[in-house]
Each structure stands twice: as structure tokens, then as C-alpha cells.
Amino acid sequence: MAVGTVTAVSDNEVMLDLDRLRSLVIDRVMPSYRKTLAKEIAVECHAVLKPLNNFQRRAILKFLMSDDYVLFKGMPGTGKTTTIAALVQALVLLKKRVLLSSYTHSGVDSVLLKLKSRGVPFVRLGATNKAHPSLKEYSASNLTASITTTQELQQFYENQ
Structure with a gap:
């Protein structure tokens, strides 16, 4: 499970994050x-x-x-x-x-x-036909059906 948002970061910060991720996955360093x-x-x-x-x-x-x-x-x-x-x-x-x-x-x-x-509240991403019947109303395609512009779509996802 990943949590976070996209933010502007410096190249040095990205390299530190990548180094840390590499050490966790490849070197099997224990999490802190x-x-x-x-x-x-x-x-x-x-x-x-x-x-x-x-x-x-x-x-x-x-x-x-x-x-x-x-x-x-x-x-x-x-x-x-x-x-x-x-x-x-x-x-x-x-x-x-x-x-x-x-x-x-x-x-x-x-x-x-x-x-x-x-x-x-949540939005279910993925194929609606694969969703549990009780969750179809929460599918992204259903919730965004009336959206007509990319700005509206961006605003929809920013508000989630």
C-alpha cells in the first residue's frame, strides 16, 4: 500500500529516495x-x-x-x-x-x-465489469460519466 502525493522535489532528493528504495528492495535492508x-x-x-x-x-x-x-x-x-x-x-x-x-x-x-x-469515500479504478455489483456505482467510469473536459476530470481526481 502506497500513500502520498506528487510534489516538486530536487534531483538530489529523488536520488536519495531511489537509493533508499533500492536498498530496501535489492539489498533487503529492513524498514525503519x-x-x-x-x-x-x-x-x-x-x-x-x-x-x-x-x-x-x-x-x-x-x-x-x-x-x-x-x-x-x-x-x-x-x-x-x-x-x-x-x-x-x-x-x-x-x-x-x-x-x-x-x-x-x-x-x-x-x-x-x-x-x-x-x-x-473512494473511487474504484479498473474494469467496471470486473467490480463487485455493489461497487459499480463507485467506478471511475460511472463517477466521471458526465465529465466533458480534461479540466473537470483533473478537478474530480484532485477532490478525491
Whole structure:
């Protein structure tokens, strides 16, 4: 899961980011984490974290303190989808943009169905005919059907 926005950065900053990414992927350097989480973040996310079990809460807090990445692994039925949905909900509360991807359409749709039930706004990218029937109204093609200019399209995505 990647979070962020496109910003203007210097060539030196890009090279540092690329070097760090290369070391994480190729050299298998372990990810780094901040030692503490800002109190404001914990307060903002409290309602999202409250219904989760301790393992799920710790996974989300670990993600929020991550400088690099976090992997969620586990056997089927251990709560990964619920944890990811809660994490996305927390990130949206924190005004972050989230791109969620999966090897399968059903993997993304499982998380999106949970987000829908929680009232979290989203746009489902990808083939509408592959989407879960309950998610078709959230497809990009459906939500942008009345858009006629590139400016309107840009504004639509900037407001998401």
C-alpha cells in the first residue's frame, strides 16, 4: 500500500529516495520506524482502532510509524482485510490519499465493501465489469460519466 502525493522535489532528493528504495528492495535492508506516534494521530484514529483486536491495532500503529513500508501477512481468516480497511479509513481521516491494489479484483473489492459499509469515500479504478455489483456505482467510469473536459476530470481526481 502506497500513500502520498506528487510534489516538486530536487534531483538530489529523488536520488536519495531511489537509493533508499533500492536498498530496501535489492539489498533487503529492513524498514525503519519512528519511535513514537504523534498524539494528534492517535486521537484522530481512536474511533477506527477501538473495534479492532490488539494485533490489528498494533499493525495499524506500526504502519503509521513506518518510514518505509509494512507487510501484512497471515493465514486466511486472520483479519488482514479488516485491518487494511481500518488502515485506509484511518489514513482518510488523516487527509491522506491512498492507492490500494491487489493481484485480483476481488481482493480490492473485499476491502472496498468494508469501506463502503463504514461510509469511507473512494473511487474504484479498473474494469467496471470486473467490480463487485455493489461497487459499480463507485467506478471511475460511472463517477466521471458526465465529465466533458480534461479540466473537470483533473478537478474530480484532485477532490478525491
